[in-house]
Amino acid sequence: MIVVEGLWKSYGDRSVLERLNLTIREGEFVTLVGASGCGKTTFLRILLGDERPTKGRLTLDGRPLRPEPGPDRGVVFQRYSVFPHLTVLQNAMLGLEFQSGGPLGRLRGRAWQEARARASALLAEVGLAHVADAWPSALSGGMQQRLALAQALVLEPRLLLLDEPFGALDPGIRIDMHQLISKLWHATGMTVVMVTHDLGEAFKLGTRVLTFDKVRHDRQAPERYGATITYDLRGRARPLLPA
Amino acid sequence: MRLLNRRPGQQFSLILAVLPFLLVGLVYLQASNARLEVNPNDKLLPSPSQMAEAMHRMAFEEDRRTGQYLLWADTAASLQRLAMGVGVAALIGLGVGITIGLVPIASATLGPFVAVVSMVPPLAVLPILFIAFGLGELAKVVLIALGITPFLIRDIAFRVGELPRELLVKAQTLGASTLQIALRVVLPQMLPRLLSGLRLALGPAWLFLIAAEAIASTEGLGYRIFLVRRFLAMDVILPYVAWITLLAFLMDTALAALSRRLYPWAYVR
Numbered sequence: 001m002i003v004v005e006g007l008w009k010s011y012g013d014r015s016v017l018e019r020l021n022l023t024i025r026e027g028e029f030v031t032l033v034g035a036s037g038c039g040k041t042t043f044l045r046i047l048l049g050d051e052r053p054t055k056g057r058l059t060l061d062g063r064p065l066r067p068e069p070g071p072d073r074g075v076v077f078q079r080y081s082v083f084p085h086l087t088v089l090q091n092a093m094l095g096l097e098f099q100s101g102g103p104l105g106r107l108r109g110r111a112w113q114e115a116r117a118r119a120s121a122l123l124a125e126v127g128l129a130h131v132a133d134a135w136p137s138a139l140s141g142g143m144q145q146r147l148a149l150a151q152a153l154v155l156e157p158r159l160l161l162l163d164e165p166f167g168a169l170d171p172g173i174r175i176d177m178h179q180l181i182s183k184l185w186h187a188t189g190m191t192v193v194m195v196t197h198d199l200g201e202a203f204k205l206g207t208r209v210l211t212f213d214k215v216r217h218d219r220q221a222p223e224r225y226g227a228t229i230t231y232d233l234r235g236r237a238r239p240l241l242p243a
Numbered sequence: 244m245r246l247l248n249r250r251p252g253q254q255f256s257l258i259l260a261v262l263p264f265l266l267v268g269l270v271y272l273q274a275s276n277a278r279l280e281v282n283p284n285d286k287l288l289p290s291p292s293q294m295a296e297a298m299h300r301m302a303f304e305e306d307r308r309t310g311q312y313l314l315w316a317d318t319a320a321s322l323q324r325l326a327m328g329v330g331v332a333a334l335i336g337l338g339v340g341i342t343i344g345l346v347p348i349a350s351a352t353l354g355p356f357v358a359v360v361s362m363v364p365p366l367a368v369l370p371i372l373f374i375a376f377g378l379g380e381l382a383k384v385v386l387i388a389l390g391i392t393p394f395l396i397r398d399i400a401f402r403v404g405e406l407p408r409e410l411l412v413k414a415q416t417l418g419a420s421t422l423q424i425a426l427r428v429v430l431p432q433m434l435p436r437l438l439s440g441l442r443l444a445l446g447p448a449w450l451f452l453i454a455a456e457a458i459a460s461t462e463g464l465g466y467r468i469f470l471v472r473r474f475l476a477m478d479v480i481l482p483y484v485a486w487i488t489l490l491a492f493l494m495d496t497a498l499a500a501l502s503r504r505l506y507p508w509a510y511v512r
Contacts, residue, residue, distance in 0.1 A: 048416070050412050069415035069416045070416065074416055075412065075416045077409045077413070079409065080410055080413075081413055083410060083428060084508050085506070085509070086431075086508075095417035095418060097427070098418045098427070099418050101423075103422055103423070104423070104426055105419060105423035105427045135507070135508040136508075137508060148413075151413075151417070152413075152416065154417075155417060
């Protein structure tokens with residue numbers, strides 16, 4: 001369970017987020033929507049640990065969230081989510097190699113073979129088994145995002161953060177990706193927080209849709225007040241656990 | 244059609260590429276002929292046959308004093324110095340560059356220092372090197388390394404800074420430590436950049452090599468050129484310059500080919 005209490009974020013005089021309170025239960029699929037620059041991505045990056053809140057408390061299962069990214073939180077960005085110098089399979093294995101490969105981050109022998117088997121299974125699940133030895137740059141945008149998902153899921157994070165992961169994809173590919181992410185969410189039972197521009201996508205995939213907007217305005221200084229959560233709506237996706 | 248839209252075909256490109264070389268060659272032959280006609284003993288612009296004769300002597304006849312084939316001995320000595328200097332510079336450039344680019348504390352500590360050191364003209368400290376390391380090989384190798392290391396460090400550090408932040412964050416969400424990120428994410432992505440940095444640094448590296456050899460040496464391509472200058476031996480100097488140019492050109496081509504061979508992912512578009 002993630003609890004956010006009285007969170008503020010500002011850069012100098014510019015407020016981005018203010019008075020943000022939120023509780024996300026285990027296994028929810030939360031989508032964040034709002035106009036460009038409304039702070040939804042900033043909020044996601046705070047959850048990720050890549051940004052720190054100016055004020056407020058953030059706890060994961062009662063403990064303060066570590067202020068840097070870690071293996072408890074997986075992430076998929078819109079771009080640059082996979083490593084160009086590693087093949088598809090190596091990308092999918094990387095998490096396991098970091099986790100148990102010692103200071104150099106390399107596995108050998110049996111451990112390497114086991115890691116490869118796990119990564120291969122995951123690649124098969126996201127439909128990339130046939131391109132395991134290709135470089136990511138040879139893949140289409142949709143396939144790269146599939147790889148990014150597989151890579152993030154190999155460590156089985158309890159929280160998966162998605163920053164407009166399908167924003168750059170063609171509409172047809174997007175629908176395939178929706179099916180994939182729903183399937184993976186059901187299979188793992190992880191909590192998902194996704195930022196998107198696409199309202200249809202937000203309601204289709206999410207059990208819960210949060211809209212970000214400013215409630216206070218200062219005409220002389222439009223950047224004085226930040227955004228907060230204005231609506232907390234039910235999405236069309238069926239929750240994994242009964243409420 | 245506008246000039247900027249006219250593209251030469253493959254054959255035409257080749258002809259165009261050969262043209263300037265041909266032109267320079269012709270001008271030289273013309274001038275050489277004219278001078279030799281007036282004075283057959285003129286040494287300033289030797290004819291191709293004179294140069295060939297001189298090179299035959301340098302490459303295939305034992306030197307009477309040392310018993311060596313001078314061209315090959317000079318080439319071996321110079322290439323060894325160059326390889327050591329460039330090798331040391333590459334290692335330091337890669338290590339320090341990645342550290343500065345990746346670790347903010349290291350960049351705060353070393354960044355300004357490297358920026359200032361890179362402004363020291365290496366040739367100005369050459370006397371210091373000769374005093375400190377003697378007139379042997381070490382001073383020459385150090386000069387080359389000193390000359391190009393700051394450039395390589397700054398190049399690599401800058402490239403590390405250009406890596407998308409998303410990649411570094413992603414690696415952290417996969418549980419990577421700083422060392423693991425440096426070794427498995429940053430280092431491999433910097434290797435093709437290092438090779439292209441080395442290609443740019445080869446020019447200065449040759450400059451420092453020849454400068455060091457000119458001042459204090461007993462063999463080497465630069466040493467030979469400056470030695471025979473005393474006899475106005477243009478029939479040796481010109482082919483030597485061409486030979487050095489060829490070596491540098493081959494190294495550049497080899498580095499480019501090596502990079503494509505070793506790091507194909509960096510070239511897929």
